[in-house]
Amino acid sequence: MPSIRIVVCAKEVPDPDAVNSYAVAGRLEIGDDGKTLTQTAIPRLMNAYDEQAIEAALRLRDAGAECRIDVVTAGRDAASLLRHAAALGADEIAAIDVDASAIDYHVAARLLAAYIETTGGADLVLCGRQASDDDQGVVPALIGERLGMPLITVARDVQLADGSAVRVTRVTPDGDEVVEAACPAVVTVSSELGPPRYPTARQTMAARKKQATVLSPGELGVGDEEMAPRVELVRQFVPEIHGNCEMVTGETAVEQAANLIAAFRESGVLS
């Protein structure tokens, strides 16, 4: 089997569980700029779906595919994300030297596609289905269009057939669907793939020595005129929820259930 190249695109995001804890506690706040979350205590980590995209690549390697796995991110200060990728088993880790807050996902996709193209192309591009900060999920489609590759979304399982085709089980609203496409292709990975592995202590140690390749947009052939964002975040706010919950009480579950059903009947929810 010839060796293939898998490129995984990864993004760093504020820990969604921490964001959600603040939100649930009603303490999520937006800063003075009107668009950035203020909680400095929220750690930043690799987008969970992207971690699962790396996991999908590692499983292909475990299954015997002779492959090189490269992980790339568009943004500076990505050292910890890339070290984690290296510890998991990435052959090359690369950062594109841009201020992630100054670009939009069109620019990000343009840069990631340029990285793939100028570094020898890819047989398979794996991405998380969406990032847990903006939830947009458009970068994989934009990369696919830029590189002329077909797109397969929301994978729970990714297999290679003789290195020349990819077979994917997708999670659709109607249940699982199995599809196949010739490589090269872009595949987005969903949480249904299952939890990603943890690197061992030895892998984590070894990863510290791994040098990241750092490339500027210019080195990727992306000119200044292509760096201007067209979708710009101008404001962010926490939506208000107007609760009017009537608590149904009772000494026992039997009583609570009876009182709820009585409330249903009274209000016409149940006839």
Add this chain to the structure above:
Amino acid sequence: MSAVTACTWGAGSNETEELLTLARKLSSDGGGEFVWAVVGPADAAALQETAGKHGVTRIDRIESAALESYGADAYVEALAAYCEQREPSKLLFSQTFDARTVAPRLAGRTNTPVVMNALDLASGDEGRLLVTASAFGGDTRAVYRVAGDRAIVCVMANAVAAEPAGTATTPAIERVDVTPAGDERVRVVEAARTEGPRLEDAQVIVAGGRGLGDAANFALVQQLAEALGGMAAASRPIVDDGWTDAAKQIGLTGKIVRPALYIAAGISGASQHMAGCAAAKTIVAINRDPDAAIFRYARYGIVGDCVELLPELTKQVGR
């Protein structure tokens, strides 16, 4: 002339009238002519009736043999050709599962800015489009400003309430010639099973979450759903843990539903989940934690153990 164009596959889905309502609002907010682009086969009389009710000025029919059933490559190619011919300034889709693929791909193909998860649209300074979209799993709303005249937007289900136009129209129907190749690069090897009723159509839904304690207790959710003549559903954590299948998942990354009655058992009420069920007419929350976020969305709440309450409700409903 600039146009706000709502685009659907055939006559569309439950969300078509919401999409038309939002498109009309944007078009009267200085967005230009109000067009409905329909891809693939659809009943002309029914289209004209719905379009007229919503004040559409023109229906563009995008038809070809390759568009008779959904195929991502054919749809993207056809819509790219449509965009070249008609130059819609704002192209709006309902964010269905397939639109999540087609809209961003079309954006890439036509080099047009795209925004997903939209909840509201407005014209800002110099007519630039402002899109309010859900972000952080529904914990926040992000307002994006789109540069230039053109944009592609995917609108979430239940973003707005469908409302007919003040004045009905008799829209013209125009045929748009496109000839997509119809060769799909992604081949379906095993189709998804589409049998049975859909959660999106259910009037009563009982949904279970981590508060059920373990996988076996999901049966309690199914029993109450059955007793109420409804359907069982689940939160994402228990789908991830394999307690039930992904087709039952409610939420931002699952299904968006709007039943008359939604009973959430052992679900904390994370925004991610509520994005899928907040439009239910009556939400009932059963949770052991009196501070659970779900009570902020609920009409009726019970602080208690859903493992005890679900069987009791099943028993009493049956009486």
